[in-house]
Amino acid sequence: MKLLKPTSIYLFATLLLFASLVACDSTEDKKGRFLLKGNQKMKENDFKGAIDYYEEAISIDPEFSDAYFNRGLAYAKLSEYPKAIADYNSTLQHNPDFSEAYYHRALAQFDFGANYKAQEDAMTLQKVQPSDYRGYFVMGIVHEAMGKYDMALESFTTALELTPEIADLYVNRASIYYYLLDYNKAEEDLNKALTINPKEAHIYNLQSLIAFENQDYTLAYDLVNKALELNSTQAYFYNNRGLYSLYMGNYDQGLEDINLSLKQDGKNIYALRNKGIYYFLTGKYPQAKKYLEEVYAKNSSLRLTEKYLEELKGME
Numbered sequence: 132m133k134l135l136k137p138t139s140i141y142l143f144a145t146l147l148l149f150a151s152l153v154a155c156d157s158t159e160d161k162k163g164r165f166l167l168k169g170n171q172k173m174k175e176n177d178f179k180g181a182i183d184y185y186e187e188a189i190s191i192d193p194e195f196s197d198a199y200f201n202r203g204l205a206y207a208k209l210s211e212y213p214k215a216i217a218d219y220n221s222t223l224q225h226n227p228d229f230s231e232a233y234y235h236r237a238l239a240q241f242d243f244g245a246n247y248k249a250q251e252d253a254m255t256l257q258k259v260q261p262s263d264y265r266g267y268f269v270m271g272i273v274h275e276a277m278g279k280y281d282m283a284l285e286s287f288t289t290a291l292e293l294t295p296e297i298a299d300l301y302v303n304r305a306s307i308y309y310y311l312l313d314y315n316k317a318e319e320d321l322n323k324a325l326t327i328n329p330k331e332a333h334i335y336n337l338q339s340l341i342a343f344e345n346q347d348y349t350l351a352y353d354l355v356n357k358a359l360e361l362n363s364t365q366a367y368f369y370n371n372r373g374l375y376s377l378y379m380g381n382y383d384q385g386l387e388d389i390n391l392s393l394k395q396d397g398k399n400i401y402a403l404r405n406k407g408i409y410y411f412l413t414g415k416y417p418q419a420k421k422y423l424e425e426v427y428a429k430n431s432s433l434r435l436t437e438k439y440l441e442e443l444k445g446m447e
Contacts, residue, residue, distance in 0.1 A: 162191040166198055169205075178205040196225035200232055207235065212243035230260045237269045246273050264294040271303060275310075278432075283307050298328035305337055314341045332362035339371060348378045366395035370402040377405065382413055400426055404436050411439050416446050 169184030185202035188195055203218030219236035222229060237252035250273050256266035271286035287304040294300065305320035318341060324334050339354035352375040358368050373388030386409050392402040407422030420443050427436050 158191060162188040162195055162198070165191070166195075166201065169198070169201060173201070173205060173208075176208075178208045181205045194225050196222045196229070199225070200229070200235075203232075203235060203239070207239050207242070210242070212239045215239040216243070228259070230256060230263065233259070234265045234269065241269065241273060241276070246276055249273050262293060264290040264297070264300070267293070268300065268303075271307075275303075275307065280307050280310050284311070296327060298324040298331050298334070301327070302331065302333050302337060309337060309340060314344065317341060330361055332358040332360075332365065332368070334358075335361070336365070336368055336371060339375070343371075343375060343378075348375050351375045352379065364395075366392045366399055367401065369395070370399055370405060373402070374405045374408070377409055377412055382409060385409060400429055400433065404433055408435065408439055411443065416443060419443060 165184045165188035169181040169188065172178070172181035172184060182202055182205045185198045185205065188198040189202070192198075199218045199221040203215045203222065206212070206215035206218060216236055216239045219232045219239065222232040223236075226232070233252045233256045237249045237256065240246075240249035240252060249269060253266050253269035253273065256263060256269070260266065267286045267290040271283045271290060274280070274283035274286060284304065284307045287300060287307060291297075291300050291304065301320040301324035305317040305324070308314070308317035308320065317337070321334050321338055324331060328334075335354045335358040339351040339358065342348075342351035342354060352372065355368055355372045355375065358365070359372065362368070369388045370392035373385040373392065376382075376385030376388060386406070389402050389405045389409060392399055393406070396402070403422055404426045407419045407426060410416070410419035410422060419439065423436055423440050423443070426433060427440060431437070
C-alpha cells in the first residue's frame with residue numbers, strides 16, 4: 132500500500148512570483164518571462180517544455196533560485212529524482228531559508244530511496260517551520276517505509292494536530308492503524324477523511340482492505356470498485372480487486388486484474404503474491420511456490436504469503 136503525498140496544495144505555490152512583471156527588456160524581465168512560460172507548461176503537464184524555459188531563465192541569471200526550484204519540481208514530475216535533488220540543492224544554496232525546497236527535496240530523496248536523507252530534511256523542516264505539518268508528514272512516510280509504524284503513527288498524529296483539514300493525512304494514519312491491525316481506529320480516520328473529501332479514491336481502497344480482513348469479500352469488491360470509479364490509474368486497486376475476485380471464486384476475472392496491475396507496475400509485490408495465490412487456488416502448485424517464495428524473499432512479513440507457503444508444504 133502506498134501512502135499519499137498531499138503535495139498539490141504547495142506544488143505551484145512559487146510559480147507565480149513574477150506575474151506582475153511588465154514587458155520590457157531588462158534582465159529581470161527577460162528571466163521573469165521565461166519563468167512564466169515555464170510555469171504555463173507546468174500547468175499544461177508539459178514538464179519537458181517547462182524545463183526548457185527554466186533553463187533559459189537560468190542561462191540569463193545563474194543564481195535565479197526560483198527557476199532552479201521550479202525546474203526541480205518538473206524533474207520530480209518526470210521521476211528524474213537526482214536532477215530534482217540537484218536543483219533543490221541549488222535553490223537552497225541561493226536561498227537557504229526557503230522551506231519549500233527542504234520539503235520537496237525530502238520528497239525527492241524519499242522517492243529515490245534515500246530515506247535517511249529524506250529524514251534529515253524532514254528534521255530541518257521541523258526546526259525552521261515547527262508549525263508546518265509537512266515536516267512531520269515526511270517523517271511519517273519515512274518511518275512507514277522503514278516499518279517503524281509506532282513512530283509513523285506519532286508523526287502523522289502531530290501533522291494532523293497542526294493541520295486537521297487534510298484528508299490525505301487521515302488516510303495515511305488510517306493506513307498505519309491498518310498495519311497495526313487496529314481496524315476500528317482506521318475506520319474512524321477514514322470516516323473523517325470522507326467528510327473532508329468524499330472523492331478521494333484511496334479512502335475506499337483502504338476500506339476495502341479492512342472489509343477483506345473481516346472476510347466480507349463482496350463488500351471489499353464493491354468498495355474497491357468505488358475506488359476505481361474515482362481513479363482508474365492505480366495499479367494497486369486492480370491488484371486488490373483481483374485478490375477479492377479470487378476469494379469469491381472468480382479466478383479468471385481475478386487473474387485478469389492481477390495481470391493488469393503487473394502490466395502497470397511490474398514490481399508490485401502485492402500483485403506477485405496474488406498471482407501466487409491464484410496458482411495455489413487453481414491447483415498449480417509449482418507456479419504458486421515460485422511466486423510466493425520470490426515474494427517471501429523480498430518481504431517475509433507480507434500478509435498471506437507465509438500462510439500459503441505453509442499450505443504448500445502439505446502439498447509436497
